[in-house]
Amino acid sequence: MAVGTNSGADTGKAVPGPAGTPLLGSLLDLKSDSLGTYLRARHQHGDLVRITAGPPGMRAELYCVFSPAGVQQVLASDAARFRKDNHFYQEVRESIGNGLLTSQDEDYLRQRRLVQPLFTRRRVDGYAEAIAAETASVVSAWGEARDGIVDVSDEMTHLALRAVARILFGTDVEAAAGVVAGCFPVITDYVLRRGYSPVNVPRAWPTPGNRRAAAAMDELYGVCDGIIAARRRGGAGTGAGAPGEDLLTLLAAAKSSDDGEFDAAELRDQVLIFLLAGHETTATSLCFALHLLARHPGEQDRAREEISRVLGGRTPGAADLDRLPYLTQVLKEAMRLYPAAPVIGRKAVAATRIGEHTVPAGADVILAPWVTHRDPAYWPEPDRFDPGRFTPEAEAGRPRYAWFPFGGGPRACIGQHFSMLESVIALAMILRAYAFEAVDTEVPVAAGITLKTNGPARCRIRRLDNPQGVSA
Known part of the structure; x- marks a missing residue:
């Protein structure tokens, strides 16, 4: 397959796909199990699949691109032809703002230029101490776990939220974390319902769902606006990196002669996106890394041996990222099997040939890491947990977008x-x-804005004879 082939010439070959039902197409399958529907579509119809969903007159056509080469076209070589103009992203914009995740064109370029200096490796490495402190607090609290059982989904969500809130807000973490934990689930559920529905009532109508979401947004926005206003008055926070260098303080100070600076509304949009993307995605990766290790004691022992050998009793820091290669392989394999963003959407703005078929202008395009990460051409026995897939040699032998x-x-x-x-x-x-043993051997999942567990991910934990393990 040629990468970067952007001729829209019709190949004459119809894009294959499931027939679905005459009335609703594949709508019910997508609603009940979208990830399974995409997997079956790829298995039965190939690397580019057309799925129809919805009643006649309101029917959506989804062009699903599953091959690494096709993904590379959509995200990289032909990225200008595939935009974030679909209905779902519009719902995210209206609820969580026009930050880096959702902005486009010059807005996105300006935001990226202002934010990029705050995400250099050197700057991010300065947050290692805050991450370790929040982790130590969670690990210490597990000593009181009832029956020695913890739900790693809930616990890693709590940890990731605390960590990103501390790094964003510094000493204002307590004011923000509880509100975020209470409001974000209401808002993201609202976005999902509207984003996947072909028809929605206006947001201004006083329906129960609209009112609940509006109240959650008002509360969340109010907390963020209050902290931002304090920063604008010069009240710098502390607690992440050097004193006064929490991420919000740095965002408020970001400016350039060409791009100006963020106003208060723009700052809030960036903060909301960082809160969402910065805690839900990392929480998913941590949850499933722990749960997979709990189900595979040999790999768990190997990871722990590396940790002990490299760290001894000291607190890990940024420099240890490169010194723990097997632990990194574990994490990457968890992200292969359970990618935090299991589905990615785009809108085709020009007809584009991908492989033997043409994706028409105006089409909704679906990329699914959940499916591509299970392609047996690149991942033998794709459902098997195997951190050895991510040795440097193995990674070099696969396409970039596998x-x-x-x-x-x-x-x-x-x-x-x-x-x-x-x-x-x-x-x-x-x-x-702690040592981990899985209580729930299978954890059902579903695609939301990020990958969601549809049940508990409980593990039985056993405290190891290692007092250094709970101190930062």
């Missing part, structure tokens, strides 16, 4: 290094302190 949990191309996730740093530090401290 694994893309952080997206790719010009809109690749700006927080990739932060996520890896937080995850490796947290896993190292947790595994040094």
Whole structure:
């Protein structure tokens, strides 16, 4: 397959796909199990599949691109032809703002230029101490776990939220974390319902769902606006990196002669996106890394041996990221099997040939890391947990986009290094302190804005004879 072939010439070949039902197409399958529907579509119809969903007159056509080469076209080589103009992203914009995740064109370029200096490796490495402190607090609290059982989904969500709130807000973490934890689930559920519905009532109508979401947004916005106003008055926070250098303080100070600076509304949009993307994605990766290790004691022992050998009793820091290669492989394999963004959407703005078929202008395009990460051509026995897939030699032998949990191309996730740093530090401290055994051997999942567990992910924990493991 040629990468970067952007001729829209009709190949004459109809894009294959499931027939669905005459009335609703594949709508019910997508609603009940979208990830399974995409997997079956790829297995039965190939690397480019057309799925129809909805009643006649309101029917959506989804062009699903599953091959690494096709993903590379959409995200990188032909990225200008595939925009974030679909209905789902519009719902995210209206609820969580026009930050880096949702903005486009000059807005996006300006935001990226202002934010990029705050996400250099050196700057992000300065947050290692805050990550370790929050991890130590969670690990210490597990000593009181009832029956020695913890739900790693809930616990890692709590840890990731505390860590990103501390790094964003510094000493204002207590004011923000509780509100975020209470409001974000209401808002993201609202976005999902509207984003996947072909018809919605106006947001201004006083329906119960609209009113609940509006109240949650008002509360969340109010807390963020209050902290931002304090920063604008010169009240710098502390607690992440050097004193006064929490991320919000740095965002408020970001400016350039060409791009100006963020106003208060723009600052809030960036903060909301960082809160969402910075905690839900990392929480997913940590949850499933721990749960997979709990089900695979040999790999758990190997990871713990590396941690002990490299760290001894000291607290991990940023420099240890490169010294823990097997732990990093564990994390990458968890992100392969359970990518935090299991589905990525785009809108085709020009007809584009991908392989033997043409994606028409105006089409809704679906990329699914959940599916591409299970392509047996690149991942033998794709459902098997095997951190050895991510040795340097193995990675060099695969296409770039056979694994893309952080997206790719010009809109690749700006927080990739932060996520890896937080995850490796947290896993190292947790595994040094506790051994894990899975209670729930299977954890059902579903695609939301991020990957969601549809049930508990409980593990039985056993405190190891290692008092250093719970101190930062």
